[in-house]
Amino acid sequence: RFFLCCCFLSSGINAEYGGTEGRSICVRTCSGTTVMGDTSWVDYFYKDPSIGMYTNINMTECEFVAPPNVVTTLNGKGHHWMAKGGSATYSITPTSFRVYVYTKDATRNTQQAKDLKWSITWMAIGYAC
Numbered sequence: 001r002f003f004l005c006c007c008f009l010s011s012g013i014n015a016e017y018g019g020t021e022g023r024s025i026c027v028r029t030c031s032g033t034t035v036m037g038d039t040s041w042v043d044y045f046y047k048d049p050s051i052g053m054y055t056n057i058n059m060t061e062c063e064f065v066a067p068p069n070v071v072t073t074l075n076g077k078g079h080h081w082m083a084k085g086g087s088a089t090y091s092i093t094p095t096s097f098r099v100y101v102y103t104k105d106a107t108r109n110t111q112q113a114k115d116l117k118w119s120i121t122w123m124a125i126g127y128a129c
Contacts, residue, residue: 052102065129076113
C-alpha cells in the first residue's frame with residue numbers, strides 16, 4: 001500500500017544558494033510506505049553471503065523535478081532493531097531511491113524479513129517545478 005501526501009509550502013527555502021530564488025512555492029512534501037509483509041526485499045551479497053538486503057522505493061507519483069531530501073525508517077514486528085542502515089538512502093533520483101539494510105545479526109534471509117513484516121516508511125521534500 002502506498003500513501004501519498006503532497007502539499008506546497010510558501011516559505012522556508014533559503015534563496016542564498018543559487019537556483020532556489022523564487023522557487024519556494026515549488027517545494028513539495030511527499031511520503032509513503034512499503035507494504036508490511038510484502039516489501040520487495042532483495043538479497044545483497046558483498047564478500048559474504050547474505051549480509052543484507054535492499055529495496056527500491058518508487059516516488060514517481062511525487063512528481064519531483066530534482067532529487068529530493070529523503071528520510072526513512074525501518075519498521076517491523078521484530079528483529080528490525082538489530083538491523084543497520086534502514087535510515088540510509090542511496091541512488092536518490094527524482095523518481096526513486098534505494099535502502100540497504102545490513103541484516104547479518106537480525107535476519108537470515110528476505111523471507112524472514114517478510115515474515116517479520118519489515119517495511120520502509122519514508123518522507124521526501126523537494127522541488128516539483
